Amino acid sequence: MTASTRQIEAQVVELDALCDENYRVRLSCAELAQQILPGQFFMLRKPGCTDPLLGRPFALYDTVLDETGRAVGIDVGFHVVGKMTGIMEELIPGDTLEIWGPLGNGFPAVQTDHLIQVAGGIGYTPFVATSREALMQKKYGTETDRQRIQAKKASLIYGVREKRFCADMSDLSDIAGLDIQLCTEDGTAGHHGLVTDLLQPMLTENPGESIIVFTCGPVRMMQAVACLCADHQTECWVSLETPMACGFGACFSCVVPIKQAEGEWDYRRSCLEGPVFPGSEILWEQM
Ligand SMILES: Cc1cc2nc3c(=O)[nH]c(=O)nc-3n(C[C@H](O)[C@H](O)[C@H](O)COP(=O)(O)OP(=O)(O)OC[C@H]3O[C@@H](n4cnc5c(N)ncnc54)[C@H](O)[C@@H]3O)c2cc1C
């Protein structure tokens, strides 16, 4: 854990349904909210609960500000897949969760003409904060001289299997200037096909424009995005959703294979050295 990492009990303020099996929970935790940066994450656990025993990692969806503009809480977007998210689906205002963070590196403070964000499924959650920061609509963290993500324009390509899994996009649609393109694998909404069908023409449509790609979602989707970016010599950063036990570098349960110099590779802890890595450095065949 870094000096700024805190473990507290945070109170649930509200729980909203976003779409089938997807929710957003608002937690009151001012200190963490004031420090956390886009792409960083935190661990959540139910106090006193032994099943599940371990905390679970979740990305920052967004910070919640009070009427003076001070960060007083965070929103967490989640998909119900198992024990912890099953508990979270039943939360009511006043319940408490143990939370520790901020954790991980977050997305780098890149400067570019066009930031293209590619999300699959619940992997869209980090892109509310990255888009707001990139388009200079919100500030995160306490350091006044911190470099920020900056882009002249920002896009989000969002893919889901079928329309019923498409999240309530109102938080993203509220971000002025963010271009959003939806695709579904079965064609029930937006483009019928894969996120890479939409990404490919965007990488070449404006020669001379600098482009950086951020992606988060299923591993094979991120692999396809990273490969397409490599083919177009475009910088790409991936946020891995590797299962984690401790979240702060102690247990090595989250290691991922990362390329080293001269054809070598070694494991890196996704919770500490990640979860955001250059797409070109991941040994995708071993993921
Ligand atoms: C840095 C990071 C950020 C994340 N951010 C979010 C987020 O914002 N919203 C969100 O909904 N989820 C997010 N996740 C994934 C989330 O941590 C898992 O979905 C969660 O741990 C599931 O907990 P559970 O107890 O409900 O499921 P469990 O009971 O632990 O597992 C249920 C099933 O899901 C599988 N599973 C669990 N975790 C993962 C995983 N990470 N990848 C693939 N399969 C898995 C298990 O193998 C099992 O089959 C993030 C993960 C990481 C590492």
Ligand code: FES
């Ligand atoms: S989760 Fe324990 S080292 Fe990464």
